[in-house]
Amino acid sequence: MLFLQLLVNGVLLGGLYGLMALGMALVWGVLNIVNLAHGALIMLGGYCVYFLFTGLGIDPFAALPIAMAVMFVLGYGLQRFVLNLIIRSALLNTLLITFGLEIVLTYLAQLAFSADVRAINPSYAGANMSWGGITVPSVRLAAFLVALLLATALWLLLERTRLGRAIRATSQNLVAARLYGVEPARLYAITFGIGAALAGAAGGLFGLVSQIDPYIGAALTAKSFVIAIMGGLENPFGIILGGLVIGIAEALAAIYIGPTFTDAISFGLLVLILVARPARSLRGA
Helix, strand or coil, rough: CHHHHHHHHHHHHHHHHHHHHHHHHHHHHHHHHCCCCHHHHHHHHHHHHHHHHHHCCCCHHHHHHHHHHHHHHHHHHHHHHHHHCCCCCCHHHHHHHHHHHEEEHHHHHHHHCCCCCCCCCCCCCCEEEEEEEEEEEEEEHHHHHHHHHHHHHHHHHHHHHHHHHHHHHHHHHHHHHCCCCCCHHHHHHHHHHHHHHHHHHHHHHHHHHCCCCCCHHHHHHHHHHHHHHHHHHCCHHHHHHHHHHHHHHHHHHHCCCCHHHHHHHHHHHHHEEEEEHHHHHHCCC
């Protein structure tokens, strides 16, 4: 029974991890940028939902679309006016500038929000459901379902819409996409904005199941990086599956190895991936 409970906990957590990685994978696959500021965007999304809930009394799940809209605008602006300047630069330049953005956003968040740890605690935060002796926290289940919903929405966007076809065409062949009238600068900004919006949703859900502070970004970037490589950059559901693997591994490690080793699972997989296939990791999964 303990194993089944851990498995359920890992699946629910893994769905959220997969959502965290969706935005990074989208930006990486289309712009060929490994966005080291991705975790900071997740963090800012968490704060956005937190203040919408505590300041305006908006339910956290109802606040998610607002946070996504705010983060889309922020992501669009960052790409159009900052990252677009180095979009065709060497990989090292893009790593350096996104790492710099991570630091700037982190310290701006500390300045604006302080370093205090915050959590989003609606009245139903402690609600649970039980089936056959397995306890399922309602908030974690809802966060998992939202993650699946957003993954499905992203898949439909990429597969069934004109914008999605333009995004896929640009990621596969930029020259051909230009010939069909695609404007890369605008499309890149929209793509980065979508990635930031997904990060914002992930941050809001993360604040519901854990705690947020200005420094959570680095660890979440690393997790997203690992999941993006494991799941591939083309299929949103592959990303969710990669998140499930990480979530289940962390849940099992917390009991059978020790709670202090949960983060080591992600970082250990990161090291193994970089050692086993460094070239592929740097080009994209």
